[in-house]
Amino acid sequence: TQLLEQSPQFLSIQEGENLTVYCNSSSVFSSLQWYRQEPGEGPVLLVTVVTGGEVKKLKRLTFQFGDARKDSSLHITAAQPGDTGLYLCAGTSGSRLTFGEGTQLTVNP
Amino acid sequence: DAGVIQSPRHEVTEMGQEVTLRCKPISGHNSLFWYRQTMMRGLELLIYFNNNVPIDDSGMPEDRFSAKMPNASFSTLKIQPSEPRDSAVYFCASSLGLNNQPQHFGDGTRLSIL
Numbered sequence: 001t002q003l004l005e006q007s008p009q010f011l012s013i014q015e016g017e018n019l020t021v022y023c024n025s026s027s028v029f030s031s032l033q034w035y036r037q038e039p040g041e042g043p044v045l046l047v048t049v050v051t052g053g054e055v056k057k058l059k060r061l062t063f064q065f066g067d068a069r070k071d072s073s074l075h076i077t078a079a080q081p082g083d084t085g086l087y088l089c090a091g092t093s094g095s096r097l098t099f100g101e102g103t104q105l106t107v108n109p
Numbered sequence: 110d111a112g113v114i115q116s117p118r119h120e121v122t123e124m125g126q127e128v129t130l131r132c133k134p135i136s137g138h139n140s141l142f143w144y145r146q147t148m149m150r151g152l153e154l155l156i157y158f159n160n161n162v163p164i165d166d167s168g169m170p171e172d173r174f175s176a177k178m179p180n181a182s183f184s185t186l187k188i189q190p191s192e193p194r195d196s197a198v199y200f201c202a203s204s205l206g207l208n209n210q211p212q213h214f215g216d217g218t219r220l221s222i223l
Contacts, residue, residue: 031209042214095207099152
């Protein structure tokens with residue numbers, strides 16, 4: 001069974017701070033997706049990274065896929081209250097998506 | 110554009126009752142996934158279909174769970190008989206095929222079994 005471990009599980013910070021969320025596995029994935037989920041809604045895709053070492057930026061969010069395609073990170077610069085939510089990484093292997101447990105981020109004004 | 114539509118949004122029922130959850134995928138998507146989300150276990154894949162055919166049901170917890178996809182625009186997940194430990198949020202997602210395609214999730218059905 002392929003497992004994805006996310007850290008930290010919970011993160012509470014002040015508006016304007018920077019943060020990094022990590023997603024680690026002992027397995028190699030063909031791609032890695034990051035989703036954000038808000039209360040009462042389903043996860044929404046933020047980005048997909050495919051190539052080892054790939055870096056993608058989405059405004060204040062920077063996503064990186066590890067060289068060996070086993071891990072990924074999400075860095076948020078100058079966090080805002082609107083960034084609050086559950087961040088989920090998901091690794092693809094063939095047809096299946098395996099989700100990490102998620103990082104619950106709270107950004108306080 | 111309409112996203113993935115799930116119904117009902119909330120279901121509360123007594124243990125032993127049959128529960129049927131419904132999903133309408135995004136038009137044109139040929140892959141459909143059922144997930145269960147709990148605090149303890151996170152988001153778990155239960156079963157997925159490609160072109161209306163079940164591909165992998167290894168995540169279905171027990172024989173009490175069954176899923177069907179009679180056509181490209183409709184799927185059901187049935188629990189019979191239901192038990193309190195089935196309480197969770199059940200999500201349906203669809204995608205344009207398999208293999209690295211992004212999945213589009215519905216807003217889920219919050220199921221409570223008393």
